[in-house]
Amino acid sequence: MTHFAVIDLGSNSVRLSVWSVKADGQPVAETKAKEMVRLSEDMGDEMTLKEPAIARTIAALQKFKAIYSPLEDLTIKAYATAATRQAKNQKKFLKRVQDEVGLQIEVIPGVREAELDYVGVINTLNVQSGLIMDTGGASTELVLVQNRQLEHRISIPFGSVNLTEHFVHHDPITPGDLFRLWSSVTNVFNGIWWLREAQNLPIIALGGSNRTLAKVQRRKHHFRNFEDIHGFRMLSRNVNRVFAEIVDADVEARKAIPGLSRDRADIIVAGLVPVVTMLRFIDADKIIFSQNGLREGALYEYLQGTQRVAADENVVDETLTDFTVDD
Template sequence: MSHFAVIDLGSNSARMSAWKIDSEGDYTPILKLKQMVRLSEDMGDERILKDAAMDRTIAVLKDFHDQAAQLPDLTLKAYATAATRQARNQKRFLKRVKEEAGVDIEVIPGTKEAEFDYLGVINTLPIQNALLMDTGGASTELILVQNHKLQNLISLPVGSVNLTEKYVHTDPLSAGGLFDLMSTINRMFNGIWWLRKAQNLPMIALGGSNRTLAKIQRRKEHFTNFEEIHGFRMETAEINKIFREVIDSNLEERKAIPGLSKDRADIIVAGLIPVVTMMRYIDSDRLVFSQNGLREGALFEHLNGVQELMGDVVTEMGEEQNPMKN
């Protein structure tokens, strides 16, 4: 028996999952941790991780490491995504994490993040053809799946935190601000040629902001375990109704919406813009939610490898379309 654990250090949150793996290769989840760290807070155009953000992130990573270290025969992987990827002081931060938390972090490109998302979804949901969207704090990954195979992917350098800092300047967001933000995202989608192949396909949603839609809806429907959303499906009309409620509310009102975390209330408006815009862009009639993404994808890569699942993948990075640089 062995143990495998994955730390996912995002722009907004840090998460860790651990599994027990038996001699047959069967896995059992034994640990799941999450802390909001806001690593990308106030990075701005200078792309510098701030000391306060690094301090609280390192404290969380040390706690994760200490808990994982109690597991026998452990393989621990730690991956950092958009905030660390974009940071000009990345080397200093990684050195501090190693020295103070005891964690070696691998900074992965957005395309690798998207591949992990694909593996996490395709192995746990009955997906044949779909568009996957993972909206994080500072990046959004899009993955086109056709006939169960990964066909196209792209990582766009926009997410709930950096979009909020650049575009959300009033509370609630003004009509003009909403128009500017949705127009920016729509222009980015216009530059992705293969999205025409996603027309009318169902969407699979990952990421904290997107999952909030499901949690709010499940609270409305009085589900006992409202956070158990893997495979939960919502129709477009339900999504639009919740989005309207969110954008019509000020910060204090958003904090009171059942299913919406108070820690996410200040960034949820911008965080939902990509998925709501994409639903209209490809004329999709339903959204299916996945709780499995990067960490689970890393598990399946560890267990099985990925070659048999990969098609002729076209990968792209969206840096040239980055509105944060304007």
């Protein structure tokens, strides 16, 4: 029996997924693990990873190594996204991981991250068209899907952690902070010309902040497995109700909201502004939630022996490298 593992080193959390692969090629999920490391915390204008965040990340990766190292016939992929991608001390950080964990990490561009999200979604959700939106700690990936084909994609350098650091200066957030945050996010969306093609399509939401909406809603309605949100649909009016409840609360009160992780209480408002803004921007009536994204995309590429699923010359790779804020 072979094994396949993926590590997704994000800006807020690091995650591990492990599958065994049967002789007929069918994957069986074996292990999932997550550690909140806040790798992008306090990167500042100098855009350097700080020692406390590096130490937390290496400790988490060492925990993961204890899980995957005993496995036989293992193929492992380790991807780093926005925080590492943006860091000026990226090479030094990667060398420390190599030296202390024995793990080689591939830093992928935002459009590659978006592509893997698309592969993970399209192989596990029955959706024809929609806007995939993956809000992480320091980047947000958007993918326009039409008739199950990837049409456009872009990576935007904002997420729950860096938006919080830029805009959320009070607890609870003030109307002025919220307005400046909302305006800056809207200005970025205004500059993405192809979003007009997403009008009235559902949003397919990935990322811990976005998934929080579904978990809070499911807890309100007493779902037995409230965290099992893959394929769960939520109307925009219910999204707005949950978001209003979160915005009205301070950090301590948010920690008590059922379905909202205490580890996200301080960054959840800024983390949700992009998806709530997008609902209005494209006039979507619902969100469809996906638990599968980058890691599952890597799995299906491995199983199918494919990569660069959107290599068609008509698909343009786009990445925003600058996000100017007025705070």
